[in-house]
Amino acid sequence: MKVAIFNGAGKPVTIEERPEETPGSGELLLSIGRCGICGSDISMTSGSAFDYATGRPIGHEFAGEVIELGRDVSGIKVGDRLACIPSGPCGKCAMCLAGRTLFCSEGTSLFGGFGERKAIPATAGFLLPDSVSMAEGALVEPMACGRRALRMAGFEKGDRILILGAGNMALSMIYWGRQLDAGRIVVVSRSDKRDAIVRAIGADATIRLDEEDPGAIEAALGGPPDIVAECIGKTGMLQLAVDKAPIGGTVLSLGMCTVPDPVIPALNSFKEISLHFPIGYSFEDFTETIRTFDAGTFKPEDMVSDTIALDQLPEMLDAMRTPHTHLKVMVDPHLECTHG
Ligand SMILES: [Zn+2]
Ligand SMILES: [Zn+2]
Incomplete structure (x- = not known):
């Protein structure tokens, strides 16, 4: 399966073939439907002290459809559409219970949203109602941050x-x-x-x-x-x-x-x-974001300015390093590249 890899600042992100992931106990396999480009996908691949590790898959604002269940997963079925918390929080440790999912002691990085498929712990997946599109599912992660920030304030x-x-x-x-x-x-x-x-x-x-x-x-x-x-x-x-x-x-x-x-x-x-200095979101921020998307009159999808194929991602990331007019850019890994 294809996934985007960060190769170090100044080098293009590459789309590479990697082995398929199989869902282990408590996990499920997502066919990724959309993954949004975050400001950090630009700032943390630009040569700062905070850059992602070289060789690492990127993409953390994603939603997808469940295509396979591992053992011991209940309450989720094949065909369900889920938004994902990309820090893979356990939901049980002191940090998770305090609403600080980013600091979960059992957490595992689920980056790789700019890819075709991803195995994730079932605890990191949140069911999307029919009214919430796949693009909106991928907007849950960045949009949940604002709710957490207002709570902190x-x-x-x-x-x-x-x-x-x-x-x-x-x-x-x-x-x-x-x-x-x-x-x-x-x-x-x-x-x-x-x-x-x-x-x-x-x-x-x-x-x-x-x-x-x-x-x-x-x-x-x-x-x-x-x-x-x-x-x-x-x-x-x-x-x-x-x-x-x-x-x-x-x-x-x-x-x-x-x-x-x-x-x-x-x-x-x-x-x-x-x-x-807030960062991230609690489980409740995530579920409330989905519920509010479902109930609201503003369609979050209006924030999406571009939907591109995976192969167009490296070029788009470079374009976004200079002043640009894009709003939220989404990668659809199932979209065929239309150029080059
Ligand atoms: Zn982000
Ligand atoms: Zn935890």
Whole structure:
């Protein structure tokens, strides 16, 4: 079966033939239907200290159809469609019970979503209702992060949310803010290229980062933000987020900046800022994301700008290393390559 392999920064990702996986006890085999390209598939293959290990399969935002069951799997049948938690959490250890599935002591990496098939523990698979498409199934993983972040921020109904950036994490924050009855939601971003989708998901206003005049944010929000979410991940943005927060405000660092991004602690103390660094999601965040996709009026599939074949992935990853206009790009490993 084919799977995408990371060969080190500066070298193209290659699509390679690897042995078929067979599901062991408690596992099942997924025929992968869609796998989304994450910002980390770009940033963690670019030569930073946080790069994925060389030789490793990549792709962690995936959903698929069950085509084979291992021993001792109950409650799931062949033909079911599942979204997958790619850290393979056990669901039983202290970290899993605390809602920190990414830190599961028994966890096993299930990367390899950019591939044709993948054996996963049944505990990592979450049933998709008929109304949720395969592409939306692959959006569960990135979208669950926003719900976890709002929980960490102590979000309450009516809270005004300011979001710096319009990338995929920002979209997740807008989505959950709107679904959970936030007050006004305002997005500050560099360009207008994502304004349409940002508004479709639920933002009330967008403001340009460089043209922002004093007071514009509060005017658009109808008051000071209760929560400021930094979703850009570039040096200087964390302190900017703190600067935009009022006394007693809460700041979320979600940009996953991989280089130093200084804040001045005294400035933060003068406003008693609460600063949080959420990552990942709990099992409940995952199931609630699926339930909300099922119940909601906004179709998450509208966030998908491109669906490409596996063979087109290396070229797409390189294209996404420079400024681009793609939203969420999905790989469909069953799609025949239409060029080259
Ligand atoms: Zn991701
Ligand atoms: Zn665990």
